[in-house]
Amino acid sequence: MPAKSASEPFITPELRATAFYFSIYMAGAAFNVYGGIWFADKGLSSEQIGIINAVPVLVTLLLNIVVGRVADKASDWRQVIVFGCGLGALIPIALFYVHDFWGILIIWTLALLPINVIGPVVDAATMRMTRRRGTQYGPIRAWGTVGYMVTLFAVGWVISQFGGGIFLPMFVGLSILRGLVAFGLPRFRGGDGELKPPVTGATHLGAVMKPFFLLPLVGFSMVYATHIVLNAFQALLWMEQGLSADLIAPLLALAAFAEAAIMFAFGRIARRFSARSLILLSAATAVFRWICMGFQPGLEFLIPLQLLHAFTFALGFMGCVNFIANWTSDEIAAEAQGFFQMLQQAMSVVALVAFGWLTGLMGAQAYFVAAAFAFVGAVLIWLSITMQGPKRPAEARLG
Known part of the structure; x- marks a missing residue:
């Protein structure tokens, strides 16, 4: 800073x-x-x-x-x-x-x-x-x-x-x-204390709607959807495993603490890795996390698995926000970010419809289905990287 x-x-x-x-x-x-x-x-x-x-x-x-x-x-x-x-x-x-x-x-x-x-x-x-x-x-x-x-x-x-x-x-x-x-928010478009000009990039959404841009956003949206679906049933599944309510609340809080921690540290991480590399790491970690959760691990394993929320959600989300900013201009900043949220919500609806009944049918083994869903997302992100490299090395380090 x-x-x-x-x-x-x-x-x-x-x-x-x-x-x-x-x-x-x-x-x-x-x-x-x-x-x-x-x-x-x-x-x-x-x-x-x-x-x-x-x-x-x-x-x-x-x-x-x-x-x-x-x-x-x-x-x-x-x-x-x-x-x-x-x-x-x-x-x-x-x-x-x-x-x-x-x-x-x-x-x-x-x-x-x-x-x-x-x-x-x-x-x-x-x-x-x-x-x-x-x-x-x-x-x-x-x-x-x-x-x-x-x-x-x-x-x-x-x-x-x-x-x-x-x-x-x-x-x-x-x-x-x-x-x-x-009402206390500042003006966001320019003002005193600025060190850098606005990032150049696509000035209308259609100009950037190419596979290399869409695939990582769709891929992470699939990963995001697994969090939405399983979080809705996580506490219930843990209770069925025999965990008491006084243990479930701290386990849920651990994920939130981990999320905040990675966001505080993200600037240093993003200077060393490209945005899509971080999104791919997020998806790969999600596959691992959900597979482990499918085996109904004990408390000693649930603690580190909950801490992985820093990677499975926060790292991927921050990577996507940076990726969008790298390739779009101020003219479509909010529109592009809105498109990303639309993808997350659409995938969440699909996942809720597809996975909701699986939780009742399979119990904790529904996590294996989530792992497969996240794996497909990881493949999409990897395909994007093979199609198109970072925009510029300096911007890749920024996110």
Whole structure:
């Protein structure tokens, strides 16, 4: 990170972006702790809860690229981010007034949609800003995971003390907090303290839609989907293996700690390896991790396997964000990142449909199917590397 100039304020653009990342996943963490139980307390069936969780993903799938294109055409990406967070702060208030399936479905979808679609915009904007200023995106993004972990423990404790009735006020309050913090975001497109010009690259998405560009993004999206599917059943499978709840929570937390750690260190790693090399390592590690999990290992093996989350998810995700930035210009930064998120969501839907019944049929051996899925993803990434080398050696080291 470059030395701070005398004229630069103490609260730098990086610090303001870090504060926002710290807040962005808090409401989601609160939902992960108690949201399913809250839905059930409202009298919703498991099928209805599944629909409520799936609809926002499907709608986001359709809107990601559109919102990214709008953000790229704005004078600054900040405008779309703040607007989305404002909607994401106000709409959840309506959850206090809906009690039936259709009302909850509509309000829940409208509440999540603005936040879901601005996620790629935030990642693209922060990546571009840090590259121009000579700083690092990884540590900023890592604080999002830290905020998520802090909220997991805090919400769990608060609900244990005050009961489930506190969940909705907490969820709405954290959504409002995120909206307020968004107003502190900096301008992302140029400004004082910049060391480097914007990276040159494709100026429209069609120009870069070639196999060498698509294959690693599709490949890692397959790896990402295995995390989504198996995380949904991981705690249940561990309970069936005889692990107690007081062991499951720390095991899940280990993965989040590992994710944050690799993001903090990513800048040093990316200077030595190309983006696709890191994505390929992520996929290969995922194959190994899921094969091991399929054998239902004991606690002494589960601890290092959970730490591998740093490689199977965080390393691959960061590699993809850097890879996209290497080959695209500011004109399509958010649109390209939105396309990547669309691939992840599409693969997750495919994986949920294909693997959901396998978990009930095969139990922990469903991990072997996940390993095969991740292996196909690794092959796609490897094919991309054989087709087209890094754009330039210097940029390869950057990610």
